[in-house]
Amino acid sequence: MLEGFFKGLNGFSRRPVPDESAAEGLAILLHGSETYALELAGTARRQAGIRSIFREKARSGRRHSCIAVLSRDCDAPPGRVSVEVYVDGILVGHFPRYLSSLYCEWLDSWNLGRARVHCRAVIQSEWFSAEPGAGECRVKLDLEIPFKMTTIAA
Numbered sequence: 390m391l392e393g394f395f396k397g398l399n400g401f402s403r404r405p406v407p408d409e410s411a412a413e414g415l416a417i418l419l420h421g422s423e424t425y426a427l428e429l430a431g432t433a434r435r436q437a438g439i440r441s442i443f444r445e446k447a448r449s450g451r452r453h454s455c456i457a458v459l460s461r462d463c464d465a466p467p468g469r470v471s472v473e474v475y476v477d478g479i480l481v482g483h484f485p486r487y488l489s490s491l492y493c494e495w496l497d498s499w500n501l502g503r504a505r506v507h508c509r510a511v512i513q514s515e516w517f518s519a520e521p522g523a524g525e526c527r528v529k530l531d532l533e534i535p536f537k538m539t540t541i542a543a
């Protein structure tokens with residue numbers, strides 16, 4: 390009797406419905422090969438924030454290793470997928486467009502839309518002269534494609 394009542398709730402099929410609530414609060418670390426080959430796009434507009442992280446955290450030299458948090462851009466225009474990258478809560482750039490689509494498809498295929506995804510990152514300073522502010526900081530990520538993950542304690 391109840392089966393007929395609930396039949397229409399699942400779109401007339403017996404296919405399981407994806408449940409992203411299982412990923413709620415899950416923290417994931419994406420694997421890398423320690424090459425830091427992926428350079429972020431959009432870092433030129435965010436140099437002030439990147440330099441503040443670099444000044445506060447870099448112990449010496451021109452390189453600072455850190456952990457980045459990846460987040461889908463909810464404010465992206467319809468039909469355009471964008472993945473933002475944060476370090477210490479500061480937006481430092483975003484994935485190139487081709488990788489954003491691939492990453493979001495991967496997230497959806499594993500029902501990880503609500504998970505907090507991390508990866509290793511490095512901030513590199515490149516100074517062109519001795520004048521302060523004459524160079525720029527670049528942010529590079531350590532990712533393997535296809536994506537591989539490990540769950541971590543949040």
